Amino acid sequence: MASYTTVSLPRIIHAIAFALLLGMGPATPAQASKAPADSIPVSFLDNFGYSGKFLDISAETLNARATHWKTDGSMVFVTGRYTDNVAAYRVDIPWDLSTASFKQDVKVPGEFQHGLYLRDDGLKMWVFDRTSIWAFDLASPWDITSISEGENTDLSFFVERGHDIDFTPEGNILFIDDRNTGAVFAMELATPWDVSSGTLAYTLDISDVQKEVRGIEFIMGGSLMLLMDTGRNEILQYNLQVPYDLSTATLVNAFDVSELTLQGRGLSLSADFTSIYVTGRDEEKVFQYDLVPE
Numbered sequence: 001m002a003s004y005t006t007v008s009l010p011r012i013i014h015a016i017a018f019a020l021l022l023g024m025g026p027a028t029p030a031q032a033s034k035a036p037a038d039s040i041p042v043s044f045l046d047n048f049g050y051s052g053k054f055l056d057i058s059a060e061t062l063n064a065r066a067t068h069w070k071t072d073g074s075m076v077f078v079t080g081r082y083t084d085n086v087a088a089y090r091v092d093i094p095w096d097l098s099t100a101s102f103k104q105d106v107k108v109p110g111e112f113q114h115g116l117y118l119r120d121d122g123l124k125m126w127v128f129d130r131t132s133i134w135a136f137d138l139a140s141p142w143d144i145t146s147i148s149e150g151e152n153t154d155l156s157f158f159v160e161r162g163h164d165i166d167f168t169p170e171g172n173i174l175f176i177d178d179r180n181t182g183a184v185f186a187m188e189l190a191t192p193w194d195v196s197s198g199t200l201a202y203t204l205d206i207s208d209v210q211k212e213v214r215g216i217e218f219i220m221g222g223s224l225m226l227l228m229d230t231g232r233n234e235i236l237q238y239n240l241q242v243p244y245d246l247s248t249a250t251l252v253n254a255f256d257v258s259e260l261t262l263q264g265r266g267l268s269l270s271a272d273f274t275s276i277y278v279t280g281r282d283e284e285k286v287f288q289y290d291l292v293p294e
Contacts, residue, residue, distance in 0.1 A: 040224050040239050045255035048276055051290040053098040058284035060087040060102055066116040066128075066164050066215065067268040067277055067286055069095075070142055076100060077144065078266070078279070078286065079113045079127060086116065086127065088144050095270040097277070097288045106144045109152070110134055114214075115164040118142070119171070124193060128165045128176070131156040133195050153195040158185065158203075163214040164267070167193070168222065168244050174198060175246075177216045177227060182207025184216065184227070186246050204246040209236065215267030218244065225249060228267040228278065233258035235267065235276070260287050 057064050061080030068077045073094030078087045085105045092099040108127050115128025122141030127134045132154045139146040155162070161180035167173065171192035176185045183205055187198035206213065211231025218225050222243030227236040235255040241248035257264050257278050266279030266286070274291040 040220060042237075042239070042252045044224065045226075045235060045237050045253050047291055048255065048289040049292045050260060051275075051288045053096065053288040053290075055089060055097040055100045055286040055288075056284065057087065057089075057286060060105055061085065061284070063281060064265065064279050064284065064286075065114045065281075066266040067279055068116045068118050069268055069270070069277075070118070070122065071120050071271065073270060075103070075142060076268075076277070076286070077116060077118060079108075079116045080105075081113050084108060084110070084113060086113070086125070086144055088142075095275050097286060104143075104145055106147060108134060108136075108147075109150055115162070115176075117165055117167060119167075119193065120169070126165060126195070128162060130162055131159045133165065135195060151196070153198075155195075158200055163265075164216045164228075166216050166218050168218075173201070173244055175216055175218065175225075177213045179210065179212045179214065179231075182210055182213075184213075184225075184246060184249075186244075202246050204249055206251075209251055214265050217267050217269055219269055219273055226267060226269070226276075228264050230262075230264050233262055233264065235264075235278070257287075261285075 057078055061078055062082035065079045065081055074091050076089050076091055085107050087105040088103045089100040090103045110129035112130035113127050117126045123138050125136045132152050134150045134152050136147040136150045159178055162176045162178045164177050166175045172189050174187040183203050186202040188201040190197040210229050213227050214230045215228025223240050225238040229236055237253040238249040239252050261280030261283055263281035264278050265281045268277045276289040278287050
């Protein structure tokens with residue numbers, strides 16, 4: 001029997017507009033993710049605006065932080081610091097927060113549950129605990145209630161007040177932001193996805209730029225890094241000449257989020273880079289910004 005996939009026409013239009021913005025002509029999101037560094041526009045963040053869509057997370061989390069999405073946009077996950085949990089929400093229309101509803105949550109160990117990452121197969125989850133990382137196996141993909149007991153790796157020998165994490169797609173490099181040291185760290189993992197096998201490889205000094213960095217996302221094949229800065233009330237855009245190589249990162253732009261929140265504590269993007277999601281701590285909401293075609 002034939003199978004069919006429902007596709008949102010507005011999202012297709014936005015993706016085409018994004019490809020045209022890069023000067024690449026119409027392209028799929030997968031092609032856009034491989035865009036060379038010199039084609040990433042300085043104006044990337046200028047083309048987003050608030051969509052009017054948000055997810056109310058007040059009933060499930062307190063002092064919410066990072067968000068992470070299932071690869072097909074059908075689920076979004078949020079960490080709750082004061083609730084010691086990760087909450088999962090079903091999203092009926094992929095990537096559209098206005099169609100999200102609570103699905104399940106799970107208590108996680110630690111004291112400062114900030115950063116969050118789930119591997120693309122849904123079988124591994126990491127929760128960043130300010131100066132250490134908890135790693136969990138999931139017995140059932142994307143079912144956070146099926147997590148293992150967890151393994152903790154202490155990183156306090158270089159991290160002082162970290163907040164969020166991101167991995168390369170191969171799991172061989174882990175990135176951590178740290179607002180106390182004013183830095184972004186890159187750890188090389190001898191065994192992919194095994195944080196305990198990591199060594200500090202590079203430190204990007206952002207102390208002259210950041211005030212309170214609290215979120216990190218690499219997109220476009222590692223050619224663009226976004227940082228959520230609570231103190232500046234902005235998302236900072238760094239372009240990288242060599243993908244995932246912090247030594248080649250340059251600050252090129254910033255996006256103001258102060259109209260919606262003065263406490264942006266989480267950052268994530270849709271797979272085609274046409275939506276940006278920002279956690280508003282005090283508002284107890286996740287706000288959705290969409291690409292606005294010119």
